[in-house]
Amino acid sequence: GNSVTQMEGPVTLSEEAFLTINCTYTATGYPSLFWYVQYPGEGLQLLLKATKADDKGSNKGFEATYRKETTSFHLEKGSVQVSDSAVYFCALSGLSNTGKLIFGQGTTLQVKP
């Protein structure tokens, strides 16, 4: 079936460190790919997305490239801040006419000053 696998957390980094959160997917078709973020005490919000192979999504210094050959959508940021501490969810959609999202398990990021 269709699924998303993320690297397990928690990920703990010092401020200004480089961040990578791995995400791979299994899908029967060509999904759209998303990263959602959940800050402490807040709801899920879209961070970035990509709708076709080789597209790069970017927002707030975060980037992810849709790699069809490796079925991956890894999230990266060159220099993290304490305010980036949150739970990050990779997700896919577009495999049915419902548009529903299938999520990975989430990765907790903690950035220390």
Add this chain to the structure above:
Amino acid sequence: GAGVSQSPSNKVTEKGKDVELRCDPISGHTALYWYRQSLGQGLEFLIYFQGNSAPDKSGLPSDRFSAERTGGSVSTLTIQRTQQEDSAVYLCASSFETGSGNTIYFGEGSWLTVV
């Protein structure tokens, strides 16, 4: 309102009681989704509405769970005879359409604790 609104934000109920959770989607959004977020289970899809009909109910975990949507707007998720394993955050989300790459907007959730 500007975003997806859910109520109550927190609910503590006794095992065996029924609960209703309400969702008010973004105005004009025809698609509405319910998800459940619990420790160890991640984010689980429950049900999808297009307008007032629910063509995908595949995620509802048992017949104790039901949902309806009226007027193409507000939705209610009902859990009958609650069990402790129903304790979770119930998230509602909406989107303008369901095409590929469409953005889905989430509410802040209703935190349900069954004691």
